[in-house]
Amino acid sequence: MINIALLGCGRIGQMHAANINAHPRAKLAMVFDSHKPSADNLGKSLGVPVAASADSIFASDNVDAVLIASATETHADFIEQSVAAAKPVLCEKPIDLNLKRVNECAAAIAASPVPVQLGFNRRFDPGHRAARDAMRAGDIGQLHQVVITSRDPEIPPRSYLQSAGGLLRDMTIHDFDLARFMLDDEPTEVFAVAGALIDPALGAELNEIDTAMIILRTADGKQCHINNSRTAVYGYDQRIELLGTTGMVQSNNQKRHELKRYNRKATEISEAYQYFFIERYHEAFMAEVSAFVDCIENGTTPEVSFEDGRRALILAEAAYLSVAEKRMVQVSEIDS
Ligand SMILES: NC(=O)c1ccc[n+]([C@@H]2O[C@H](COP(=O)([O-])OP(=O)(O)OC[C@H]3O[C@@H](n4cnc5c(N)ncnc54)[C@H](O)[C@@H]3O)[C@@H](O)[C@H]2O)c1
Structure with a gap:
């Protein structure tokens, strides 16, 4: 033990x-x-x-x-x-x-x-991992595009937002890590648009944003699109799509169960999505601890490293610069 x-x-x-x-x-x-x-x-x-x-x-x-x-x-x-x-x-x-x-x-x-392992739990989600494994196994041919949708069910309280460090460093950081994981490569360029669309006062009061779209590109031209919202009224929306030359894989949202209801007005009515990260990523958080225990027991290097945490923050800083200067930013401008 x-x-x-x-x-x-x-x-x-x-x-x-x-x-x-x-x-x-x-x-x-x-x-x-x-x-x-x-x-x-x-x-x-x-x-x-x-x-x-x-x-x-x-x-x-x-x-x-x-x-x-x-x-x-x-x-x-x-x-x-x-x-x-x-x-x-x-x-x-x-x-x-x-x-x-x-x-x-x-x-x-x-x-x-x-060993120092970073808590990027989403890499351990069985669906997300299966998507990456399929891509690596050549199931979709040559990877061209990664699409990451990551929307929270509701905006956190002001008290949280005041110290969280900003959407791109606090929330999108998971998606920057997933982008690197799925692309299996380093993005070299970042373009981002962002704003306080859900709560416009956030911008004025805290210089905070709640909605963002980010484009990443690798040196060999692979593209990734991340879209974030702090409030998706229909629930925690976590989807990943990888498009390649011979096919596409998707890792989708999860529900508590798959019961479907049918009536005169609507069909295929199903459960709401699992509420938030603790429910949606339960298996991933457990697998994250298993990976940590494996490293300690076997003396191996963590799969999700300190450097992965550093690289994700570099992408967040590049995205902030892109928002501020309304231009494509070279990652090398931040990581110099
Ligand atoms: N992986 C994920 O999906 C995920 C989700 C939520 C939060 N987080 C991260 O986890 C961390 C905690 O977030 P949270 O939502 O649990 O916040 P929280 O405010 O609920 O808990 C933070 C705790 O840290 C304690 N604390 C502060 N300074 C301390 C110190 N010097 N020594 C010991 N304890 C101290 C606080 O008293 C508090 O109980 C943050 O860094 C956050 O970004 C990650």
């Missing part, structure tokens, strides 16, 4: 805690949150010890590895501390909102063999 300690007992921390506890090869060793009641509640509900500090987790012989699910601004420091303590890390996205800080963190951990 791999003893994993959890840093951060908020929304996603609670989910990770339950997933670790349910995992056959992992055990939740202890939890910590700077907001003590959050840690106490989670520790009590799962019957696991609450650490007195983050430092005591890094120092503990009872902790084999660390899962960082605390607020984004803590990630880079915790990654550095974990690596220095020789504890493998699974860290939620994004590494940090500031590329300079991410580069400093990269330099700080560069010489260490300690």
Whole structure:
């Protein structure tokens, strides 16, 4: 059993805690949150010890590895501390909102063999992964286009948006990672349009956007289109399409079940989509923990690396520059 300690007992921390506890090869060793009641509640509900500090987790012989699910601004420091303590890390996205800080963190951990896995859970979704496997196996011939639709069911509260770091760094970061995963290549050019269409006051108050369309292109001309909305009234919309010279594959939305209802007014009425990321990506989050445990047990390199987190942030910065300057941006302008 791999003893994993959890840093951060908020929304996603609670989910990770339950997933670790349910995992056959992992055990939740202890939890910590700077907001003590959050840690106490989670520790009590799962019957696991609450650490007195983050430092005591890094120092503990009872902790084999660390899962960082605390607020984004803590990630880079915790990654550095974990690596220095020789504890493998699974860290939620994004590494940090500031590329300079991410580069400093990269330099700080560069010489260490300690595994650092980034929390890009969507790569582990069975449908998304099957699409990529099919593409790699040649099922659709030569890949030309990737289309990623990623829309949230409802816009988060202002309090969240104030510190989330902006749509492209907080939400689209998953899609930038999926774009790289599906293209199996690095985008070299980025063009983006974005605005506050759902809540126009967001733009004025927080300089925030809630709706975006982004085009990416690789050096050999493969194209990717990402479209994001913070509110799709019909639910969490997560679709991926790969078009190649001999066919197309789609990874589609999921429902709780496939029952269809028929009446005088409508046919094929089906369940709503699974509500949000915790429900929709449950299998993916579990597989993400499995991949982390595999790395620790087998001494292998994580499939989703720190560098994947850094590259996704570079694409986010390129997209912001494109929005600001209304032009196609070369990724090399950011990653220089
Ligand atoms: N992979 C995904 O799909 C996904 C989904 C949601 C959130 N996230 C990421 O997970 C992280 C947490 O998001 P959330 O929605 O759970 O937020 P949240 O606000 O619900 O929880 C964050 C927790 O971190 C705690 N915290 C803050 N500073 C701390 C510190 N120094 N030490 C220990 N704990 C500290 C807070 O008290 C809070 O309980 C964010 O980085 C977010 O981007 C990823």
